[in-house]
Amino acid sequence: MTERTGPLRVAVIGAGPSAFYAVQALLDSEDPAVEIDMFDRLPTPFGLVRYGVAPDHLRVKSVTRVFAAIARHPRVRFFGGVEYGTHIALEDLKRHYHQILFATGATSHWTLGVPGEDLKNVHAARDFVAWYNGHPDFRSRSFALTQPRVAVIGMGNVALDVARMLCLTPAELAATDMPEHARSALATSGVEEVFVLGRRGPAQAAFTPPELRELAKLDGADLILRPEEIELDDVSRAALDAGDDRAAKRNVALLEGLAEAAPAGKARRLHLRFLASVGAFSANEHDAVRSLSLSRNRIAAKATGTVFAEATGEIEDLPAGLVFRAVGYRGEPLPGLPFDERWGVLPNDRGRVLDPSDGHRCEGIYAAGWIKRGPSGVIGTNKPDARETAGSMLEDARSGLALDPSAPDSEEVAATLRSQRPRYFTFDDWLVIDELERARGEAAGRPRLKFTSVEEMDAARR
Amino acid sequence: MKLETVLATKPPIVLTIAQDETLGRALALLAEHDIGCLPVVEAPGRLVGMLSERDIVRAAALGAVDLEREVATLMTRDVVQGSPGDDVEALLAQMIAGRFRHLPVVDRGELVGVVTVGDVVKARLDGLRGEVETLQTQVMEEPEA
Numbered sequence: 001m002t003e004r005t006g007p008l009r010v011a012v013i014g015a016g017p018s019a020f021y022a023v024q025a026l027l028d029s030e031d032p033a034v035e036i037d038m039f040d041r042l043p044t045p046f047g048l049v050r051y052g053v054a055p056d057h058l059r060v061k062s063v064t065r066v067f068a069a070i071a072r073h074p075r076v077r078f079f080g081g082v083e084y085g086t087h088i089a090l091e092d093l094k095r096h097y098h099q100i101l102f103a104t105g106a107t108s109h110w111t112l113g114v115p116g117e118d119l120k121n122v123h124a125a126r127d128f129v130a131w132y133n134g135h136p137d138f139r140s141r142s143f144a145l146t147q148p149r150v151a152v153i154g155m156g157n158v159a160l161d162v163a164r165m166l167c168l169t170p171a172e173l174a175a176t177d178m179p180e181h182a183r184s185a186l187a188t189s190g191v192e193e194v195f196v197l198g199r200r201g202p203a204q205a206a207f208t209p210p211e212l213r214e215l216a217k218l219d220g221a222d223l224i225l226r227p228e229e230i231e232l233d234d235v236s237r238a239a240l241d242a243g244d245d246r247a248a249k250r251n252v253a254l255l256e257g258l259a260e261a262a263p264a265g266k267a268r269r270l271h272l273r274f275l276a277s278v279g280a281f282s283a284n285e286h287d288a289v290r291s292l293s294l295s296r297n298r299i300a301a302k303a304t305g306t307v308f309a310e311a312t313g314e315i316e317d318l319p320a321g322l323v324f325r326a327v328g329y330r331g332e333p334l335p336g337l338p339f340d341e342r343w344g345v346l347p348n349d350r351g352r353v354l355d356p357s358d359g360h361r362c363e364g365i366y367a368a369g370w371i372k373r374g375p376s377g378v379i380g381t382n383k384p385d386a387r388e389t390a391g392s393m394l395e396d397a398r399s400g401l402a403l404d405p406s407a408p409d410s411e412e413v414a415a416t417l418r419s420q421r422p423r424y425f426t427f428d429d430w431l432v433i434d435e436l437e438r439a440r441g442e443a444a445g446r447p448r449l450k451f452t453s454v455e456e457m458d459a460a461r462r
Numbered sequence: 463m464k465l466e467t468v469l470a471t472k473p474p475i476v477l478t479i480a481q482d483e484t485l486g487r488a489l490a491l492l493a494e495h496d497i498g499c500l501p502v503v504e505a506p507g508r509l510v511g512m513l514s515e516r517d518i519v520r521a522a523a524l525g526a527v528d529l530e531r532e533v534a535t536l537m538t539r540d541v542v543q544g545s546p547g548d549d550v551e552a553l554l555a556q557m558i559a560g561r562f563r564h565l566p567v568v569d570r571g572e573l574v575g576v577v578t579v580g581d582v583v584k585a586r587l588d589g590l591r592g593e594v595e596t597l598q599t600q601v602m603e604e605p606e607a
C-alpha cells in the first residue's frame with residue numbers, strides 16, 4: 001500500500017441520521033483530516049427524517065438543523081439523486097476514496113406470512129408512510145381511503161403514526177407538512193373505524209408513551225379500549241414489576257386510565273386491540289381484502305422469562321377493507337457487498353464490514369445506522385452507533401488500513417458523476433428547494449409544501 | 463428489546479469448540495480472541511454446552527489440569543438458552559440471578575450467537591444515550607417545517 005498524502009477521503013452512501021452523525025464524528029478528527037462526499041439516491045438529504053417521521057411531528061424534524069450545519073462544513077459535499085449501484089458503482093468509489101461508509105438504512109419490510117396477505121388493499125405501512133410524506137417513489141400510489149374500516153397490524157410507533165394520520169381532522173391535517181396529494185385524500189377519506197392490532201398485551205406494546213398520549217388527544221376520533229384486553233394478566237404483571245422498563249410501566253398506567261374514559265362521540269373511532277393475531281385475510285369478489293380472521297391470545301411465559309402470545313382457540317372475524325402491516329422494517333442487500341440474511345444487516349464488527357463466510361474484513365468498507373444494527377431505536381440512537389463506526393474508521397486510517405484509490409481527488413469524483421449522472425443535486429440545490437417548499441407552505445397556510453417528484457425538484461432549483 | 467436486536471450488533475461469526483477437542487485448544491481460543499466463554503458443539507451449530515473460564519478454574523482448583531482433557535468433560539451442560547425473539551430484559555434478570563454472563567442463542571436448533579451481559583448493557587446504554595440525544599435536540603431546536 002502506498003503512503004497516503006493529503007486528507008482521508010471518505011464516501012458516505014446515504015444521507016439520513018446515521019450518515020450525518022458519522023460525518024460529524026469524522027469531522028471532529030484532526031489527524032487524519034477527513035474529506036467527505038455524501039451520496040443519496042434521492043435528491044434531498046435527511047432520509048427518514050423527511051420521509052419517515054410523521055408529518056405532525058415537526059419538533060422531531062428539528063434535528064435537520066443540526067444536520068444542515070454539518071452539510072455546510074467546507075470539507076463535506078452532498079450528491080443527491082445518485083444511487084449506489086446504479087449511478088455510481090463500488091469500483092468507482094474505490095477509485096476515489098480511502099474509505100466507504102454505508103448508511104443506507106432498512107429499505108424493506110417484514111411480511112406476516114399468513115394467507116391472503118397479497119390481496120388488494122393490504123399494504124406495507126412503510127409504503128403508506130412514504131406516500132403521505134411525499135416520497136417521490138410513492139407519490140403515485142393510491143390507497144382505498146373510501147373504506148370505512150381500516151386495520152393496522154402492529155403495536156409500534158409506526159402503527160400508531162399510521163392510525164393517527166387516518167384519524168386527523170382537516171384542521172389537524174393542515175397543521176402538518178403533509179404534501180397536498182395525501183392531505184386532500186386523508187381530509188376527504190371515508191374512514192370511520194381504525195383497528196390497531198397487537199398479538200401481545202399492553203405491557204408488551206412497542207409504542208412509546210408520548211405516541212399513546214397523542215391518540216387520546218385527537219380532535220376527531222375517540223380512542224376505544226376493551227377493559228378485558230387492558231387488564232393485566234399475572235405473568236405480565238410479574239414481569240413488569242420485576243423489570244425496570246419504564247416505558248412499558250407508563251404505557252400500562254396510561255392505558256388503564258384511558259380504558260375508563262367514556263367515548264365523547266367523535267366522528268371516528270380508533271380501537272387499540274390487544275391479544276389478537278391475524279391468522280388469515282379473506283377476499284371479496286374483487287380479490288380485495290374483506291375481513292381479517294383474528295385469533296384471540298392469552299399471555300404465557302417461557303422458561304427464559306420471555307412473555308409470548310398463546311392462542312386461546314377463540315377466533316373472531318374483523319371486517320376491514322384496507323389493511324396496513326406495520327410489523328417492522330428490514331435491511332436489503334447492497335450490490336457487491338456481503339449481507340446477513342438472518343438479521344438483515346451488513347455483517348460487521350463495530351462498523352467494520354466483514355465477509356461472514358470467513359470473517360475477513362472487507363477492507364475500507366464500513367456500516368452505520370440501521371444497515372449496521374437493524375431497525376431499532378430513535379433518531380438519536382444513531383449518534384452512539386455512528387460514533388462507534390467513525391472511531392473504527394479513524395483507528396484504521398491511522399494504522400494505514402485503507403483502500404488505495406488511484407484518483408483520490410474531489411474534482412475527479414465530480415467528473416465521474418458528470419459523465420454518469422449529470423443531473424445530480426448539491427446541498428445548495430437543497431437549500432433552494434427547502435426555501436421554496438417553505439414559501440409555498442406559507443402561501444397556503446401550511447408549515448411546508450414538499451415537492452414530490454424529482455422533476456419538480458429539478459425545475460425548482462433552476 | 464429482543465435478543466435479535468442485540469445479536470444484529472455483533473460480528474457475524476460465532477466462535478465454537480467441538481466437544482471432543484482438548485482443553486488446551488479451548489484455552490488457546492479463549493486467549494487468542496480475548497473472550498471468557500466458548501459454546502461447545504457436537505456438530506456445526508449443534509449446541510451441547512458452554513465452556514467458561516469458571517469451568518476451567520473449578521477444574522484447576524481440584525488439582526492439576528490436563529491440557530489433553532476433552533472439553534466435554536469440563537463444560538456446563540445444563541445451560542439457559544435464548545431464542546432470537548426473546549425479551550432481553552427478562553433474560554438479563556435471569557443472567558443476574560443465575561450469575562452467568564454468556565447466553566447462547568439458538569434458532570430452530572441452530573446456534574446463532576452468544577449474548578453477554580456486556581452486550582446487553584451496551585445496547586441499553588446506547589438506547590438511553592440515543593433518547594437523551596433526541597430529547598436534547600428537540601429542546602434546543604425550533605420545530606422544523
